[in-house]
Amino acid sequence: xxxxxxxxxxxxxxxxxxxxxxxxxxxxxxxxxxxxxxxxxxxxxxxxxxxxxxxxxxxxxxxxxxxxxxxxxxxxxxxxxxxxxxxxxxxxxxxxxxxxxxxxxxxxxxxxxxxxxxxxxxxxxxxxxxxxxxxxxxxxxxxxxxxxxxxxxxxxxxxxxxxxxxxxxxxxxxxxxxxxxxxxxxxxxxxxxxxxxxxxx
Amino acid sequence: xxxxxxxxxxxxxxxxxxxxxxxxxxxxxxxxxxxxxxxxxxxxxxxxxxxxxxxxxxxxxxxxxxxxxxxxxxxxxxxxxxxxx
Numbered sequence: 001x002x003x004x005x006x007x008x009x010x011x012x013x014x015x016x017x018x019x020x021x022x023x024x025x026x027x028x029x030x031x032x033x034x035x036x037x038x039x040x041x042x043x044x045x046x047x048x049x050x051x052x053x054x055x056x057x058x059x060x061x062x063x064x065x066x067x068x069x070x071x072x073x074x075x076x077x078x079x080x081x082x083x084x085x086x087x088x089x090x091x092x093x094x095x096x097x098x099x100x101x102x103x104x105x106x107x108x109x110x111x112x113x114x115x116x117x118x119x120x121x122x123x124x125x126x127x128x129x130x131x132x133x134x135x136x137x138x139x140x141x142x143x144x145x146x147x148x149x150x151x152x153x154x155x156x157x158x159x160x161x162x163x164x165x166x167x168x169x170x171x172x173x174x175x176x177x178x179x180x181x182x183x184x185x186x187x188x189x190x191x192x193x194x195x196x197x198x199x200x201x
Numbered sequence: 202x203x204x205x206x207x208x209x210x211x212x213x214x215x216x217x218x219x220x221x222x223x224x225x226x227x228x229x230x231x232x233x234x235x236x237x238x239x240x241x242x243x244x245x246x247x248x249x250x251x252x253x254x255x256x257x258x259x260x261x262x263x264x265x266x267x268x269x270x271x272x273x274x275x276x277x278x279x280x281x282x283x284x285x286x
Contacts, residue, residue, distance in 0.1 A: 003265055004264055006262050007215060007262065009219075010219070011208075011212070012284070053230065053232065056229045074283065074284035077284050078284070172226050
């Protein structure tokens with residue numbers, strides 16, 4: 001079950017609408033290392049994690065990523081608020097206007113739609129937690145590119161907040177990877193999905 | 202002025218919620234850290250108070266039964282939504 005909280009996790013402000021910035025930032029909405037992929041990746045991997053602590057962490061970070069997705073949506077919403085067809089054309093984002101008007105859509109900065117191919121679930125905790133750590137690093141780098149490309153100090157503030165969350169998540173996933181490896185060493189056998197439960201019982 | 206007051210209490214709430222989020226993730230990987238456990242519970246208490254204060258002036262923060270409706274009309278569906286603020 002999820003409960004919606006009627007706030008953003010961190011305030012989102014923009015100095016003025018800027019379609020060009022929105023066109024870049026959309027990649028953290030529906031791009032390969034964006035927040036939609038992140039939340040779905042973590043929430044989906046919970047079912048094959050061997051320890052309760054790993055299930056808790058994936059639940060919590062997956063939930064926080066949903067809140068980050070909403071912050072990115074708020075950024076794009078505000079950066080395109082009231083923008084005309086001409087302004088979309090000047091920013092080279094008329095394709096977005098033609099197909100979605102002021103609606104949001106899950107694409108990367110090049111307009112490529114979101115795909116489940118961006119996320120993985122091998123059902124193996126070592127492979128999956130390592131994938132999660134890589135995902136956090138890729139998101140961190142994408143935020144660094146966005147911060148370099150965008151001038152608006154208010155937008156930078158939001159991007160910096162999201163950037164530092166990737167760093168914290170990477171740290172927590174690393175700790176969880178260690179704990180899971182220790183757990184596997186103690187159990188004297190490799191994790192083998194559902195069979196494991198039978199062996200422990 | 203109203204907006205300023207609204208933003209001021211909202212910011213206090215978000216700050217304390219951020220403390221809770223950080224401690225929550227930390228405790229997921231450090232479940233026996235007594236100091237962090239105490240800090241987490243402190244944050245929960247302060248957050249509970251801030252939530253009450255916020256909702257009295259600005260309407261429900263949560264849906265599905267987790268916030269009271271304090272008026273003669275359904276407050277949940279009132280503006281502003283978070284991305285409009």
